Amino acid sequence: MKYEAVIGLEVHVQLNTKSKMFTRVAYNYAAPPNSLTNPVIMGLPGTLPVMNKGAIEKTITVGLIFNCEIAKISKWDRKNYFYPDMPKNYQISQYDQPLCMGGEVEIELPGPSRNIMGKHRKVQLTRIHLEEDTGKSTHHTLDSTLDFNRSGTPLIEIVSEPDLYSGEEAFAYLTALRTNLMYIDISDCDMEKGQMRCDVNISVREVGVTELGVKVELKNLNTISGVRNGIEFEIERQIKVLENNEKIVQETRLWNAERGITVSMRSKEQAHDYRYFPDPDLMPVKIKKETIKRLSNQLPEMPFDKQRRFLEDYDLPYTITSVICPDKSLSDFFEATVSLYNKPQPIANLIANDLLRELSSAGTGGPLPLSECKIDPQHIASLARMVDEGVISKQVAQDIFIEIFSTGDVPEKVIEEKGLKQSSNTTELEVVCRDIIDNNPKPAEEFKAGKKNAINALKGQVMKATKGKANPKIIDEILRKLMVE
Amino acid sequence: MTNTSSIDIEYVANLARLDLTENEKKKFSAQLEEVLKYFERINEVDVTDVEPMAHAFPVFNVWDEDRAEEGFTVEEALKNAPAKRDDQIVVPKVVE
Numbered sequence: 001m002k003y004e005a006v007i008g009l010e011v012h013v014q015l016n017t018k019s020k021m022f023t024r025v026a027y028n029y030a031a032p033p034n035s036l037t038n039p040v041i042m043g044l045p046g047t048l049p050v051m052n053k054g055a056i057e058k059t060i061t062v063g064l065i066f067n068c069e070i071a072k073i074s075k076w077d078r079k080n081y082f083y084p085d086m087p088k089n090y091q092i093s094q095y096d097q098p099l100c101m102g103g104e105v106e107i108e109l110p111g112p113s114r115n116i117m118g119k120h121r122k123v124q125l126t127r128i129h130l131e132e133d134t135g136k137s138t139h140h141t142l143d144s145t146l147d148f149n150r151s152g153t154p155l156i157e158i159v160s161e162p163d164l165y166s167g168e169e170a171f172a173y174l175t176a177l178r179t180n181l182m183y184i185d186i187s188d189c190d191m192e193k194g195q196m197r198c199d200v201n202i203s204v205r206e207v208g209v210t211e212l213g214v215k216v217e218l219k220n221l222n223t224i225s226g227v228r229n230g231i232e233f234e235i236e237r238q239i240k241v242l243e244n245n246e247k248i249v250q251e252t253r254l255w256n257a258e259r260g261i262t263v264s265m266r267s268k269e270q271a272h273d274y275r276y277f278p279d280p281d282l283m284p285v286k287i288k289k290e291t292i293k294r295l296s297n298q299l300p301e302m303p304f305d306k307q308r309r310f311l312e313d314y315d316l317p318y319t320i321t322s323v324i325c326p327d328k329s330l331s332d333f334f335e336a337t338v339s340l341y342n343k344p345q346p347i348a349n350l351i352a353n354d355l356l357r358e359l360s361s362a363g364t365g366g367p368l369p370l371s372e373c374k375i376d377p378q379h380i381a382s383l384a385r386m387v388d389e390g391v392i393s394k395q396v397a398q399d400i401f402i403e404i405f406s407t408g409d410v411p412e413k414v415i416e417e418k419g420l421k422q423s424s425n426t427t428e429l430e431v432v433c434r435d436i437i438d439n440n441p442k443p444a445e446e447f448k449a450g451k452k453n454a455i456n457a458l459k460g461q462v463m464k465a466t467k468g469k470a471n472p473k474i475i476d477e478i479l480r481k482l483m484v485e
Numbered sequence: 486m487t488n489t490s491s492i493d494i495e496y497v498a499n500l501a502r503l504d505l506t507e508n509e510k511k512k513f514s515a516q517l518e519e520v521l522k523y524f525e526r527i528n529e530v531d532v533t534d535v536e537p538m539a540h541a542f543p544v545f546n547v548w549d550e551d552r553a554e555e556g557f558t559v560e561e562a563l564k565n566a567p568a569k570r571d572d573q574i575v576v577p578k579v580v581e
Contacts, residue, residue, distance in 0.1 A: 018553040025556035033572040034563060038556035042565075054551025075539040082502055084576045097539075137579060145573035148562070273500060278539040286545035 002207040003242065005235040007164040009227075011177060012197040013156050013187045014133060015058050020152035021132040022049030022092060022282075029193055033147040041152045043087030048281050055154035056099065056285055058186040059130045061295050062156060063100030065180055065302060066125060070292055074099045075284040079274045085135035085146055095276040098129035099285070105160075105180070106304050107172040115319040120304070123173050124161040131155050150194075162201065162212060167231035174198060174224045179303050179326045191223050198227050204238040204248070213238070214248040218262060220255045230255035234262050306331055314344035323352045329370045330356075333377060340381035347384050354398060355380070358405040374408030382411045391415070395468045419469075426478065429462075429470055433478045436461045447483055455479055492517045 020027050023040035040047045063070050077095035103125035111118035135151035137144050158177065164170050178189040178196065189196040198221050203213035218234055221227040234253065241248050253262040301309070307325040310316050316324075324330050330351065337347045355375060360367040383401065386392045392400065392415060400414050407414075436458055437444045446454035455476070462475050494514045498505045505513065556562075559572050568575035 017551045019549075019551055024549055024552060024554040026553035032559065034557075034559050034574075035572075036556060037562040038554075041556070042562060051546075051548035052551050053546075053548040056548070073545070080500075084574075084579055137576075138573070139578060143575050143577060144579045145570060145575055147573050275500065280540070283542075283544045283547045284539050285548075 001243070003204050003239045004207050005165060005202060005204050005231075005238075006162045006212055007166075007170055007231060008162040008201040009158075009160045009164065009170060009173060010199045010201070011158045011160075011174070012133075012199075013158065013177075013181060013189060014195045015055050015154040015156060016185070016187050017052055017054050017058065017154050019052060019054075021052050021055055021130070021154040022152060023047075024050075024052075025152075027149070027153045029195070031149050034149065036149040037151070041087075041148055043089075049092065049279075051282065051285070052154060055130060057291070057295060058154075058184075059099045059128065059156050060287065060292065061184050061299070062158070062181065062186060063103065063128055064292070064296055064299060065184060066100075066103040066105055066128070066158075068100035068103030068125065068128060070287055071097060071099055071101065071285075073097065073284050073286050076279040076282040077276045078279050079131075079276055081272065081274060083134070084144065085137045085148075085151065087135075087148075087151075091132060091134065092279055092282070093131035093276075094129035097284075098127045099287075100128035102126070103128065105173060105176055107169065107176045108304070109172050110168060115317065117318050117322075123169075124163045126159040126161050128156055128158050131157065162203075167228040167235070170200065170231050171224055171228040174227055176304075178224070183300055183303055183328045200227065200231060200234075202231060202234050202238070204235060204242060214250050216248065216250065217252040218255060219252060219265075222257070226255060226257050229257070229260065230262060233260065237262065300328065303328075314338070314348070316344060316348050320348045320352045323356065324348065327370075333370060337377035337380045337384075340377055341385050343384050343388060346387065347380055350380050350384060350397075350401065354401045355405075358402065362405070373405065375405055379404055379411060386411065386415070390471055390473075393463075393468050393470075393472065395463075399468075426474060429466075429474060430478055430482070432462055432465050432470070433458075433475065433482055436465065437479070437482055444483055455483075492521065 017027065019025060020036075020041065023038055025036055025038040025041060027036055040049060060070055062068075074094065075097045076092050078090040079093045079095070080090045082089055104122040105125065106120055106122050108120050109118040133150050133153040133155040135146050135148040137146050160173070164173055174196075181187050181189050181196075187195055191197070200218040200221065201215050202218060203215045205211070205213040216234065216238065218230055221230050233255075238248055249264075252265045254265055255262050303325050307321045310321045310325060310331075311318065324334055334344075334348060334351050337351070338344050341347070355373075356367075358375075359370065359373060362368040362373070383392075383397050387394055387397050396415075400411050403409070403414050404411055440458060440461060443454040443457040447458070458479055459472065459475055462470055462479070463472070492514050494505070494510045494517070497517070498510070498513075563569045563572065563574060566574040
């Protein structure tokens, strides 16, 4: 029997607002415990929530990039349950009138190889709503401790339709979500910091059957690869259960990344009854057409659209666009450089290879952010121009790159100071070439005997003798001339 | 909520984390039935042409611009906590 998996994702994303969702105390990630609270956050009697307009606009912006229908009127509901990380005993969320409905996310599946673009497809969304995050509990052997810094942080929940069919697709979906959300700068989407969290609903059915199988909820997926691996394990597990003629139990399972398996949580038989009802303390949101228009006008070009344009307009290889385009600041940097010197391909190479390599080795705990490095588009434009004009060789350009990356000097200065200018002085080069031929009789003889690529060994020797400063074209001419004599 | 005999007092008490005596169960059941009866009266009103709304007043967009303000100091935040450790509130071990 053949089986297929059907997967839906609920992705929570913390918005990077300055203040919390329903009160103006600040939020930031690394603050000391319980230093970001106030009477509203601690749920003290008599406090009242006041919406954060910025968080609402950021959520609408997310809806716009994913082609959701934006609600005309949206309201707030209380989701009631008891848990110590939530002092009010209810979470303010949105039940039946979320800010965004429907929508779709374009994803790219892995191609046949790294340098070939994979298939693109649109994953359907159910809704996107806005709510407040809870505090953070840490469980110890004998007790639990609570930090309310995270409590009340604006949190969006992006709910997909059961429209994903493998771990690989879920991985592509999360990658696309993250890239898109970072493009509009509404979140840093760091899964390890809990800024992006993902719950998975997954069921398996026989191919050809239209109803969904029994759904299992998967939690504790803390990295994008964890989501993929957890799903792949769970699909296999469910298929085995069905093949053994057993029944799949509706339950919540936790992904254990160290052991590479999912483990059943003690399942509560009684379903949660959250008794949602409209929050009497909060008036609804009315979204005007002008607001949607203003936010739409601020949208940047989105990553896949940019990639299609880069492929088309700059004729860049797919591999390079797939490195540059997912990062908005890198793409902007590339285009700023091309506007200074219109040679997209060598510039893209310098950025995708040299710049990214130096950024990743300069950073501690992750690559150095582009904004903090000393290289600007002018540096790269000058380097590319000087290689084109024969002032320096490609090899020297790479060496200079490393130098200017650490000093921030203009390349011209380094070339001048270190005497790295490519030599096109034929008289000087002739002396060097003659020397090399005399000292390497074997390749010279071979060349004369008709083995034309023996000349490469000699060229290499000349480059070494001139420390890479010789113009390769001129060396070629001189060597040939000398050996024909 | 149309069926007035639908109060399951055990369930309601459990949701509210209340431990009720038999007498209390009886008393509160009766009282809650009364409340529900009152809603029955509201249900009699014909609202065919009325848009559902979350509030009685047509007031929208009561919001603040996104700006950060000072909140409690850590000491203030923990003042009411019966037990604390490492600037966090200590509670009995919670396992979902």
